Amino acid sequence: MLASGIALHLSDVAASAPDPAGLLPARNQMAxxxxxxxxxxxxxVAFPAIIFVMHLRGIRxxxxxxLDLAKxxxxxxxxxFAIGAVSGTVLSFEMGxxxxxxxxxxxxxxxxxxxxxxxxFFVEAIFLGIYLYxxxxxxxxxxxLMVLPMAVTGIIGTYCVxxxxxxxxxxxxxxxxxxxxxxxxxxxxxxxxxxxxxxxHMWVAAYMVVGFSIAGVxxxxxxxxxxxxxxxxxxxxxxxxxTIAAVIQPFVGHLLGLGLGExxxxxxxxxxxxxxxxxxxxxxxxxGVIIDGEVKGxxxxxxxxxxxxxxxxTKPVPGLxxxxxxxxxxxxxxxxxxxxxxxxxxMLMLAVLVYWFMRWRGTDLIGNRWFLRxxxxxxxxxxxxxxxxxxxxxxxxxxxIVYGVMRTTEAAGDYTxxxxxxxxxxxxxYGGMTIGAAIILRSMARRWRAGEGDLPSPYGxxxxxxxxxxxx
Amino acid sequence: MSLEVVVAVALFLGVIAYAVLGGAxxxxxxxxxxxxxxxxxxxxxxxxxHSIGPVWEANHVWLIxxxxxxxxxxxxxxxxxxxxxxxxxxxxxxxxxxxxASFAFRKNAETMGQARLFGSxxxxxxxxxxxxxxxxxxxxxxxxxxxxxxxxVWTSWLNPTSVFGGVIAVGTCAFLAGVFLTTDAERGGxxxxxxxxxxxxxxxxxxxxxxxxxxxxxLNLDAPTLIDGLTGRAxxxxxxxxxxxxATLVLLWRRRYAAARPAAVLAVASVVxxxxxxxxxxxxxxxxxxxxxAGATATLQGLLVAVALAGAIVGPALFYLFRLTxxxxxxxxEDH
Numbered sequence: 001m002l003a004s005g006i007a008l009h010l011s012d013v014a015a016s017a018p019d020p021a022g023l024l025p026a027r028n029q030m031a032x033x034x035x036x037x038x039x040x041x042x043x044x045v046a047f048p049a050i051i052f053v054m055h056l057r058g059i060r061x062x063x064x065x066x067l068d069l070a071k072x073x074x075x076x077x078x079x080x081f082a083i084g085a086v087s088g089t090v091l092s093f094e095m096g097x098x099x100x101x102x103x104x105x106x107x108x109x110x111x112x113x114x115x116x117x118x119x120x121f122f123v124e125a126i127f128l129g130i131y132l133y134x135x136x137x138x139x140x141x142x143x144x145l146m147v148l149p150m151a152v153t154g155i156i157g158t159y160c161v162x163x164x165x166x167x168x169x170x171x172x173x174x175x176x177x178x179x180x181x182x183x184x185x186x187x188x189x190x191x192x193x194x195x196x197x198x199x200x201h202m203w204v205a206a207y208m209v210v211g212f213s214i215a216g217v218x219x220x221x222x223x224x225x226x227x228x229x230x231x232x233x234x235x236x237x238x239x240x241x242x243t244i245a246a247v248i249q250p251f252v253g254h255l256l257g258l259g260l261g262e263x264x265x266x267x268x269x270x271x272x273x274x275x276x277x278x279x280x281x282x283x284x285x286x287x288g289v290i291i292d293g294e295v296k297g298x299x300x301x302x303x304x305x306x307x308x309x310x311x312x313x314t315k316p317v318p319g320l321x322x323x324x325x326x327x328x329x330x331x332x333x334x335x336x337x338x339x340x341x342x343x344x345x346x347m348l349m350l351a352v353l354v355y356w357f358m359r360w361r362g363t364d365l366i367g368n369r370w371f372l373r374x375x376x377x378x379x380x381x382x383x384x385x386x387x388x389x390x391x392x393x394x395x396x397x398x399x400x401i402v403y404g405v406m407r408t409t410e411a412a413g414d415y416t417x418x419x420x421x422x423x424x425x426x427x428x429x430y431g432g433m434t435i436g437a438a439i440i441l442r443s444m445a446r447r448w449r450a451g452e453g454d455l456p457s458p459y460g461x462x463x464x465x466x467x468x469x470x471x472x
Numbered sequence: 473m474s475l476e477v478v479v480a481v482a483l484f485l486g487v488i489a490y491a492v493l494g495g496a497x498x499x500x501x502x503x504x505x506x507x508x509x510x511x512x513x514x515x516x517x518x519x520x521x522h523s524i525g526p527v528w529e530a531n532h533v534w535l536i537x538x539x540x541x542x543x544x545x546x547x548x549x550x551x552x553x554x555x556x557x558x559x560x561x562x563x564x565x566x567x568x569x570x571x572x573a574s575f576a577f578r579k580n581a582e583t584m585g586q587a588r589l590f591g592s593x594x595x596x597x598x599x600x601x602x603x604x605x606x607x608x609x610x611x612x613x614x615x616x617x618x619x620x621x622x623x624x625v626w627t628s629w630l631n632p633t634s635v636f637g638g639v640i641a642v643g644t645c646a647f648l649a650g651v652f653l654t655t656d657a658e659r660g661g662x663x664x665x666x667x668x669x670x671x672x673x674x675x676x677x678x679x680x681x682x683x684x685x686x687x688x689x690x691l692n693l694d695a696p697t698l699i700d701g702l703t704g705r706a707x708x709x710x711x712x713x714x715x716x717x718x719a720t721l722v723l724l725w726r727r728r729y730a731a732a733r734p735a736a737v738l739a740v741a742s743v744v745x746x747x748x749x750x751x752x753x754x755x756x757x758x759x760x761x762x763x764x765x766a767g768a769t770a771t772l773q774g775l776l777v778a779v780a781l782a783g784a785i786v787g788p789a790l791f792y793l794f795r796l797t798x799x800x801x802x803x804x805x806e807d808h
Binding site: 075078079081082083085086087088089090092093095096097100101103104105106107108109111112114115116117118119121122123125126127128129130132133134137138149184185186187190413414422429433436437439440443444446447455457458459 | 510513514517518521525526527529530532533535536537539540541543544545546547548550551552553554555558561562565566568569570571572573574575576577578579580581582583584586587590591621622767768770771772774775778781782785786789790792793796797801802
């Protein structure tokens with residue numbers, strides 16, 4: 001599983017540091033639960049808008065295929081949202097269980113955005129219930145509107161969570177005087193300067209993840225010879241969402257990165273694998289790792305590093321030599337994660353541009369098996385890019401949990417290495433949930449293909465009790 | 473009332489809402505577990521799917537509300553409780569995760585075997601989760617959480633008050649769920665099912681009521697501050713709760729289901745409120761008061777803005793959802 005893979009990487013890197021025994025399992029635990037939840041959170045944020053478009057098309061054009069797709073997607077989203085809701089709850093608990101130092105000290109500084117996020121989640125959960133169970137029970141024109149609040153709360157919820165993360169990167173809204181936190185301004189945290197650009201980056205990423213993933217399901221169907229209108233429509237609507245997201249994402253990401261050299265020089269140095277500060281412009285370093293202070297296996301493109309990260313032809317990227325050793329993040333993991341994100345993102349952007357260019361020239365690549373194969377793996381690739389992005393920004397902020405203010409070691413609880421037991425149990429739990437969801441979703445798809453519409457539960461009255469005549 | 477107390481009241485309203493609404497969803501697991509084999513239990517399980525399906529996620533958010541309000545408004549007490557009560561909190565969390573995931577999985581299960589597997593996970597975790605949450609409440613109320621955190625990992629929640637708190641929580645949830653499900657069954661025209669559920673709910677109600685009274689004796693020794701509050705300031709609420717519980721039983725007995733529901737809600741809401749009022753002004757009993765634990769004033773004010781917005785936005789939406797689920801169209805049609 002992807003998230004546990006991430007956690008393993010984290011452990012490789014951090015194992016060398018002389019940290020308290022409970023820190024490393026806590027970080028792994030957080031990486032696993034966050035990395036798992038973030039995928040489902042994407043569906044919570046982006047899926048409603050995609051369903052809305054499909055549902056609206058079904059109603060407006062009296063398009064039965066579109067209506068059918070919207071209804072099936074709603075059922076899929078019910079399963080995904082359920083496990084998303086509970087895995088999100090895990091994070092609420094873990095904030096306090098794993099990082100009591102952070103929450104005890106800064107709870108009233110960073111808490112307000114979470115309150116608004118909770119509000120957004122509340123509205124989302126309510127309208128989810130209304131929309132899912134409203135099929136055939138609410139007049140269609142009103143029913144379709146019930147999915148819209150979910151798309152809106154996805155925006156608010158994403159913004160609020162990212163506001164907290166942006167605050168961890170660029171803390172603001174308080175003063176520390178003699179170790180006492182004073183002058184707390186929670187609204188300044190909610191509306192901090194970097195919240196919006198981080199939000200935009202993640203929100204667009206959610207549409208990439210979901211758009212490519214859903215389109216990929218129908219690409220697989222077409223590869224297996226199911227080329228009816230159901231599959232073409234099921235492919236193209238999410239693919240359009242993914243296209244828009246994939247094309248703007250590199251620019252959104254670039255805007256977010258501007259000024260990183262001033263805000264978090266250590267993170268930038270790690271992103272760029274800048275061991276030392278160059279005289280003159282820095283190259284863009286593709287791939288490579290630092291072993292014993294030497295860069296190995298990297299492909300250097302002159303000037304490009306300075307151009308991209310400093311917007312300058314001459315200004316070098318400040319290297320890790322300018323950063324005290326105790327303030328340096330794990331450089332190789334940060335660098336490789338960052339470049340995986342950028343590489344995959346660029347590739348996905350180019351791929352969708354090729355598709356639409358060819359379509360404009362009169363060739364629909366939907367008939368091309370290699371294109372469909374690519375479309376099938378675009379979803380997982382987008383997930384990898386998003387996870388890599390989170391690893392890059394989170395590991396790149398280490399050893400700080402709140403940049404420049406609180407170290408991760410100060411935030412961690414007073415636990416022993418027995419915390420690894422919790423981590424092991426969590427791997428089993430998340431593995432089980434992943435398998436459970438995969439079994440259920442695949443069986444739903446199989447039954448739909450076989451022509452079953454409503455998927456009654458196996459113990460439902462139609463099957464299990466029809467013969468008993470007990471009801472009514 | 474001072475600003476801190478207003479925020480504490482807003483937080484505690486979330487606790488009450490979660491106890492009543494979330495509690496009823498957890499309690500459904502008791503009836504699922506005791507419904508019998510796959511054939512005999514089918515009507516009950518279908519009713520449970522139908523009854524809590526549209527609302528459980530919304531009801532679950534009250535827990536998130538409580539956690540966020542707590543860590544934002546009273547951060548040190550939150551950290552202290554989390555580090556001390558790690559074990560019951562993790563077990564409750566495990567239950568919450570398993571309950572939600574397996575409920576969604578069972579609803580869409582293809583085979584009876586899958587439905588049985590996910591159904592049993594759903595039912596067992598639903599029954600056990602309130603125990604751990606109740607034991608956490610017992611720990612807070614009996615002064616087991618030191619202000620500095622990192623209290624005893626085991627005795628903090630394996631003590632008379634916590635154990636009784638846990639058992640009472642399980643019983644209360646099942647009682648509420650029984651009343652709700654009986655009402656739903658009757659409204660859906662399933663008389664025989666309603667009869668079955670009614671009988672079980674009466675038994676659960678009597679057992680839970682007896683446990684509450686039995687708990688008073690050990691609590692007297694184990695949680696004197698709480699008992700002082702319960703028999704003093706909160707005595708009226710406790711009496712109201714006893715009255716509500718008794719009224720629910722009588723109404724159930726006389727098959728006046730529509731009236732039994734508000735009575736059951738009153739009984740549970742007032743016993744939970746009684747706990748809150750009983751331990752006032754402490755947030756961590758004998759350790760930290762609401763005033764001492766409160767965070768920055770600006771943050772508390774901000775939280776009240778969020779709460780007011782929630783009242784304006786979430787309130788009507790929640791009302792709409794509940795009204796829909798109680799309407800004729802939603803009760804009589806099969807699930808889609």
